[in-house]
Amino acid sequence: MVNARMRALLDTIYSLSGEVPLVEASVEEVDESVLQPGSLIIGSIRQVCLIRKISAGGAVLHVDTPAEEGRRLELELETGEHLDGTIVWCRGSELGLRFDQPIDVLPILARALVSQPGERRRMPRVEVFCPALLETAGRTELITVRDLAQGGAKIDTPFPLDQDARIVITPEGLRPIEGSVRWVRGTVAGISFQPELAWQEMIPWLRGRRNAPPADFHAPSPLPEVPQPTAQVPSEGAIQLSLPARVREGTRRWAIDVASLTTRAVEFDSFVPLRLGTLLWIVLPGLEGWPARIVSIDGYRFTCEFTQPLHPAVLERILSAATTQARAQA
DSSP states (O other), X not given: OOOHHHHHHOOXXXXXXXXXXXXXXXXXXXXXXXXXXXXXXXXXXXXXXXEEEEOSSEEEEEOSSOOOTTOEEXXXXXXXXXXXXXXXXXETTEEXXXXXXXXXXXXXXXXXXXXXXXXXXXXXXXXXXXXXXXXOSSOEEXXXXXEEOSSXXXXXXXXXXXXXXXXXXXXXXXXXXXXXXXXXXXXXXXXXXXXXXXXXXXXXXXXXXXXXXXXXXXXXXXXXXXXXXXXXXXXXXOEEEEEEEEEEETTEEEEEEEXXXXXXXXXXXXXSOOOTTOEEEEEETTEEEEEEEEEEEETTEEXXXXXXXXXXXXXXXXXXXXXXXXXXXX
């Protein structure tokens, strides 16, 4: 059986990705959680294994006996699922298994939760790679959440964070979450939530992430210096248009008509009551969720400033898509 030390160092990660996962070098501190056990069935032979990561497309497993690429086998989970697949890579005691058919990870998560005692029910870490807003004492930035659990998250940031710093992160579609920086490795950081998220809150959010269309979003990186309008509202240099778009606020979402757009701000009409300072996610054509805060309200006309400016090439792409759509409807 895989030794106890390995069980103390790793915990199982669930992933919404459809790819066969690879194990990256770990940057976290030792986690008290353990890997979830499973069984490998090869013909008439049954062997105990530990599950490092499981996605819709495959799994990373830890085994005691050597494995070979191309070998077919069956993975049996503790929750009773039997998943057929093929070994596509091996590395020491690890192997990568590609499932014959993609699976839905969320029902497996739900069954694992139900099998636990109610008072000790815990959600494992889930790999999500979603945009989020990071608020620190001195700045606000767009970041990437790599994975999320009830107790914390792993994030990518454009700049190194300070150890033990108090922060607030707002993953797209989820409420703001307070926490502190537990560890830092360059621009990757581990965040501890205070208080923790409830699993009853995570499941609906994960379902929304699974059902959402693929996001046109990339990990944050420094933008090249380009001339930008100095105004916080799109009165100078704004491009006037009538562009259908969407807005998200927490779990709410609704359609809007964008009246004007710059790299720094967006102006739209909406009959939904909103307040100054509210953080919204603006979903423009080709841009899935970009955070912006309301800076001006005039009747039903709202002006929002992006927390991170759009790159000029992104703005040009949005406008090109809008022009193409308008011509098609003409």
